[in-house]
Structure formats: C-alpha cells, structure tokens
Amino acid sequence: MSRGALSFRAVRKVYDPEGKAVLALDGVDLDIAPGEFCAIVGPSGCGKTTLLNAVAGFETLTAGAIQLDGRTIATPDASAAPGEDRIVVFQNGALFPWRSVMWNITCGPVMQGRMSEREAREHGLKLLARVGLKGCEDKYPNDLSGGQKRRVEIVRALINDPAVLLLDEPFRALDALTKSVMQEYLLELLVQFPKTVFFITHDLEEALFLGDKVVVFTSRPGRIKEVVSVDIPKPRSHEVLTSPRFLELKAALSAVVHTEAMRAFEAGEKEMAR
Amino acid sequence: MKSLATAASAPSATPAERGVPLSAGIRKYVHRHFDLVVGAATLIAFFLAWQFARPLGIPGLSAVEPPTKVVAASWDLLSSATFWTACYKSVLRILAGFALAQIIGVPIGLMMATNRMAFHTIFPVTEILRPIPPVAWIPVAIIFWPTREMSTVFIVFLGAFWIVLLNTIGGASTIDESYRRAALSLGSNRWHLFRYIVLPATMPSIVTGMVVGMGISWEMVVAAEMIASDTGLGYLLWQSFEINAGAQVIVCMLAIGIAGFVSSALIGRVGRLLTPWQGRR
Amino acid sequence: MDARTNARSPGAGSGEIVVSHASVGMFDRGGKSLQLVEDCSFLAERGLFTVLVGPSGCGKTTLMNLIAGYIGADAGTVRLDGVDVKGPGWDRLMVFQETALFPWMTTLENVAYGPMVRGIKTMPEIRAEAGALLERFGLGEFKNRYPRELSGGMQRRGELARALINDPLVLLMDEPFRGLDAMTRQLMQEYLTRLFEETRTTTIFVTSEIDEAIFLADRLVVLSRAPARVAAVIEVDLPRPRRFEQLSSPRYAELKEQALNLLYAEAAAAFEETGAGADIKEAFERRHVAD
Secondary structure, eight states: OOOEEEEEEEEEEEEEEGOOOEEEEEEEEEEEEOOOOEEEEOOTSSSSSHHHHHHHSSSOOOOOEEEEEEEEOOOOSOOOOOOOTTTEEEEOOOOOSSSHHHHHHHHHHHHSSSHHHHHHHHHHHHHHHHHOOOTTTTSSSGGOOOOHEEEEEEEHHHHHHEEEEESSSSSTTSSHHHHHHHHHHHHHHHHSSHHHHHEEEEOOOHHHHHOEEEEEEEESSSSSSEEOOOOOOOSGGGGGGGGGHHHHHHHHHHHHHHHHHHHHHHHHHHHHOO | HHHHHHHHHHHHHHHHHSSOOHHHHHHHHHHTTTHHHHHHHHHHHHHHHHHHHHHOOOOTGGOOOOOHHHHHHHHHHTSSHHHHHHHHHHHHHHHHHHHHHHHHHHHHHHHHHOOOOHHHHHHHHHHHTTTSGGGGGGHHHHHSSSHHHHHHHHHHHHHHHHHHHHHHHHHTTTTOOOHHHHHTTTTHHHIIIIIIIIIIHHHHHHHOOOOOOHHOOOHHHHHHHHOOOHHHHHHHHHHEEEEHHHHHHHHHHHHHHHHHHHHHHHHHHHHHOOGGGTOOO | HHHHHHHHHHHTTTOOEEEEEEEEEEEESSSSSSEEEEEEEEEETTTTTEEEOSTTSSHHHHHHHHHTTSOOOEEEEETTTTEEOOOOTEEEEEEOOOOOOOOSHHHHHHHHHHHHHHOOOOOOHHHHHHHHHHHTOOOGTTTTTTGSSSSSHHHHHHHHHHTTTTTOOOEEEEEETTOOOOOOOHHHOOOOHHHHHHHHEEEEEEEOOOHHHHOOOOOEEEEEESSBOOEEEOOOOOOOOOGGGGSHHHHHHHHHHHHHHHHHHHHHHHHHHHOOHHHHHHHHHHHHOOO
16 A cells, blocks of 8 residues: 555645636645545635645645655646546536436446446446445445445445545435445445545544544635644444544544634625625 | 636647747737637638628528628618508517516416415416417417407417426426525514515526516517518518518517617616626526 | 513423425426425424425425415415414514525614514604614624625624514524534524523424434424335434534534434435436445444
8 A cells, every 4th residue: 555645835826707717725734644534614615625626636826836656746837737646526416317317427437448348347347345335336326325426435445446536525415314324334445455644624523533633724815724643543433433542633623623613604694784 | 618718728828938028929819819719710701701602602591691791782671661650569568568478477476476376277277278389379379369469469478488388387386495484484474475575586587487488478479470460570681581581581680689689688787686686697 | 571571480482383295386397397395294392493395396385384284285284282283473483594684774774673563563663673682682782784894794684673673473594504504503502592491482493403402302302215205203302501512512413413314325225216406426436434
C-alpha cells in the first residue's frame, strides 16, 4: 500500500464571478497518507467541495499545488484534468439509469481495456456480494433502493482501483439507520480494498466514525481550523458511537464545528442583508 | 456547458496573454465573448449568402429579393401612410382581442378551478371547441359577426383565449395545499382565501398565459387579416405578394416579427409588475 | 408578545392537547379503504415539548393534520383544553414541512396576515407589532423582502414569527427543518429550543431525525408502523436549558439507542407487512446478526 499519498501545499482558490472576487480556499496545507481515511467537516460554502473538485481535476487552483504520490495533479499553471486514479462518488449519484447494475460497474475497466468483460463481471459479482447485493447485477438502478444505489456506486468506484476515492456526502439523503449501516459497509470494503479516502460531510458523528483523521474547515474563506486523529482502532462498528472515547472526541470537536457553523450562519445573514 | 468551454479554451488563452498585445487583445475578447462572436459571424454569413444568392446560384434564397433591395423598399414603405395605418389597425385588433381574452378567460378559469360544479359544467364544451384551430373559425366568424372588423377581433380573441383559460385553470388548481391550510389556520374566510391566496398564487400562470397568448394573437391577426379584412399588416403582406412586390413582402414580414417581439417584451414587463415576488426569471 | 410572554408563568397561557382513541381512514385511488391512524391516544401536556417520531409513512402527518383540524377523525376525539377540535383555528398553529410563507407577500405582510384577517386590531398596530416581532427574530432588515430572497433558516424563523404573533395555545410543527443542511438545522434547533424555553408554548413537533427529536423533546412519542398507534413514550430527562454539548453526553447516546431500536423494530415489521422500506429492513437485520 504505497499508492495514494495526497498532499496539499498552500492551496488557494479565488472565484471571480462577474468581477467580484470570492476567496473560497486559503492556505490549505494537508497531508493524507496512503490508505488513510480523511474526513472533512465544515459549514456550507466553506470550500470543501471546491477542494474535492480540485483533487478530482474539475477545477483549477489560484495558487498552491496538490500532489498525488509525488506527481503534481493540480497547480495554477496546468489546466484541470481528471484522471482514472481519482474517482468521485457524487452527492446525488451518477449511475446510468438505462443500463444494468453490472454494466454500470464494469464499463470503466472494460472500456479502458484493463479487464476482459468476463474478468470484470466476475470481479463485479464478488464485490456486489460483499456489499449485500447478490442477485442485483441484472437489475436497473431505478429498481434499487437509495442505500443499494449508493453501494453500487462505491463498488463502481472501487473496481476502477483508484489511488484516491473522493466521496462528497454520499449518504446525505439516507435515514439514520440505513446511513449507519452504509457507513459500516464502507469501512468493511476498505479493509479488503484499502484506499486513500477523501470524504466530505456535514455530519460530525459520521466523520468521527469513519475517519482516521478529521479535518475541520473554517467558514468562508475555507482554512483548516483543526486536524484531529481519531485514535479508535478499526474495524469499528456502531457500538463505538456510545464509547467514552468517541463521546469525548465528539464533545471536543462539536464545540469547534459549532463555532464555525455559527460564524458561517451569521456571515450568511449579513451577506443577504446587503 | 460553461465550464467545459472554459476548460477547453484555457490552454490557448494562457500563452496568448503573454504574446503580442494586439492579437492577445483580440484573442482575449474572443475568449470572453465567444457566444457573441460566433452569433455575429453566423448573421454576417447569412446576410452575405442572401445578398449574393443569385450570382452564387443558391436555390430557394435566390428567389427572394436581396437585402439591399429590401432596405430600399422599407424606406419607401416606412414613409407611406398606408403602412402606418396598417400597423395601427393590427395593433388595435390585437389589443381588443387580447384584452377580451383576459377579461373573459381569467375569471372563467378561476371559477372552473375553484368550483367543481362550474368545472364540470363548462369543461365538456371547452374540450370540444378547444382542439379546433382558431383559423378554422374564420368562415363561421365572418357569417356570425356583423362586421369584418368584429370577425377579425374574434379570431384574435379565440387564439389567446384558450391558452389564457388553460393557464388560469392550471395555475389555480395546483396551488400548494399548505398555503390554503396556513391561511385557514390563521383565520381566513372565503374572500380572504380568494383575494390573498388564490389570486396571487395563480398570477404567475396568468402571466405565462398572457405571454404565450400574445404570440398567438399575432399569428391570428395576420391570418385573419389575410382572409377576412382589407386593412392591417396581414392584409398589406398579402397585397404586396399579389402585386408581386417581393421586397415589400419581406418588409411586412419583418415588421410583423418586430411588432410581435416588442409586444411580448411589453407583456413581460407587465408580468413582472404583476408578480414582483418572482424575481427576473 | 414580549410583555405578555414574560408576564405569564411558563406554560400558563398555553394549551393542552388530548388525542384519545383517534382513527382516520381514507380511500385510495382504487377505492380500497386504508387505515392511516388507528386507536391512537396521547397527551401533549401544557408547557411541554412533545415530539412524535415514527417510521416514514406511518401517519405522523395525518395525525398532525387531525390536530390542526384540516381533517376530521372517523372515531375518537382531539381536545384542546377540554374542547373538541372542529376545524382549523389560530389557537393551534402549524409550521409546515417545506416553508409555507406566502411567496407573494413580504415577510412583514406574512407575519401581519393572521391579525389582519381576524381584524382584531388596526393595520398600523398590526404592522408595528409584526415589525417588532421580526426585529426580535433577527429579521428586522428583511421585513420588506419576499420569502424567495431569504435563506432557508430565515424563512423558518419568519414562519415561526407568523405563527407566534397570534399567541397560539399550541404550536404544531411538521418536520419544519427538513431541507436545511445539517449545520443550519442544528442552529435552528437551538434557536427553537431557546424560544420554547422562554415562552413554554405547548409544542407538538414531528420529525424523522432522531437526533433532532431527542435534542428538542421533553417527551418522545414513538409511533408504530402504519396505521399510527403509540408504540412507546420516552421521557427525555436531559436537563433544560438544552445546549448542543448535551449531544455528546452518555445519557443522550443511551436515549438515542433506545429510540432507534424501537423505531427500527417498527420499520422492520412494516416491511414484513407491506414490503416498503427494504433498506431499513436490511439494515435492521444486519444490525441484529451483528449484535
């Protein structure tokens, strides 16, 4: 597991819509080790998604650099370029509804010629079984429940064997229990297929439950407010949520997150008043 | 779409910024106003093709008078009283037919949407009459109404009426139940419900009906004037065709187009005044 | 509002809702009769914050509509301070799921609407009162804006103001914070808690978010799968005033676990009967194998 070291150096992003400069990210320095699960928490509009988009190659930087395994993947000079080594699982999902689950999963490796159709199918079946979706391979995405779709998407991302998995609030729309079971599935999958994970969420509990490291962002401009290592051993299951150490971490971080949420809220109201 | 365009043209723009000032300036302008530049280029190409259609032998276009002749003809026409009388007549007919459509269509629509009895009484009739294109009414209208003027206004009215009616019914019957409930809880009576909830909640749909209805009104007035009238822009257009004045035909077409555009813009302005809470979209 | 609220002792001016043996049915499109609420009884005590939670589609909203008087019961009664509820009224005001501020009225006009249609005061008086209330809700600068021009959090506060200007006996809230992001939602919960702790207006609040339920509630009424009945009542003994720090307390975690287990047992049973909620069923089973 030497693949997937992600580093951010003095990352800065200024948006310039209609000449009104908005500083979205400022001075972001962060190192994510190979195989590390890094959860990013912060108020709406703090630049979390911008940062994820920059890693994914959907967005250019204004200053600074992002490196993946020593290779620069984003600077102000080069234009943005997505790559198969960084795969995004979106908030709202992006399965092709007119194709079967199996096609959705295997299209990547087959089209790139990394696997034969048969290989891909075998591999896909194995992965689907792992996430409790045995027998769903020939269904259409719309025949699946919300939680099942999320799992298919994560499987689709994993089968491409990216160096980094980028997740943008993937469990946002799910109810509490389904969400917590999805989180357990994700952790289990990552034990079998270790990946560096860049995970964005609004939910502090989710961040602490999943993350090896939790990064709290300030409200706009997005800067790193605090980085906490979660020293709760993996594998974790939901019992962790009521453990003293977990509650201790949650208490410590919730004050920080709360302050930032408050600031973002007040700034938002002030901005609207103008 | 926008991000795609930016991403694609970014590499070419970056070196340009460091290059020769003049060409860099042009390239930067093209980069910024890509849509404008392409649009203008297409228009210029079109007019060139039109102008030189005959020497170039472009089929179809070569049968039409070239733009230079159209400009000359428009000068003649615009300085004649005939043209302005025609404009005036058409606009009057539009105003009358369109206003009648609002005055009759909106209340009937509101009644149908809020009263089940009214709906089931009127709905069957509208369903039979509505699919008939207003133009198909022209002969009956000529027989039925005492003057040609009235027939023309009637056709315009019909064109706008259905769309106004349907939009009003649609808007008033899809009001979010929670608005009604909130208003009831807060102590509203039936009049309050109508005045403060139903009417404003339907207004955006009424405005949509007005905008679309105005477009149809112009179609109808032109068709009706061609057949049933001896004044107006539609009549003038047909007349020009019959006396083989090709350039004048084009001028009339353009005039009708411009009039339609201006009246739609005006209606849009009125619509924004009627629905100030809606923003500019 | 301020003067009266501060003068009265907590909960004194507010009402008590008793739902007893209420049943509500309806016919679906195929003409089949469908039971939404069945023999449901519970008490929303004067000056307490009662939260209804239940699996999705269990009839929570129907129950709220019944209390608000938008629909009638087939059997049983809903009483406000001993008087049968017969229709909608300003003594029980509802704050809706997605915001129901009238989009065509400014914030001030929205807040003034209730007193205006009831004609209890002159317009200048009403406008002054509404303006003062909006000031207190931090919306003073936004009183001439349309709801579209407000953020989600502001709209919810505007709606609270529109209800509270009428000094209702009971506040009914049907998932009012749905659609807000998690952090804004948390802030709005704190806001509502502070407001409640000041006024002690009897509140019935529906939600499907368990964290929200426990944070707000004095008493948690857990509803069964459809048709809605009361499956359990949990007294939330977290001290008031509530602070977000309590979300990290062991007692909070315990209450959450207890409520979640009740809820998902209901959801799993609902799946057995109707096939709805496959996700939840699967999650529940997995949890129990793991346990």
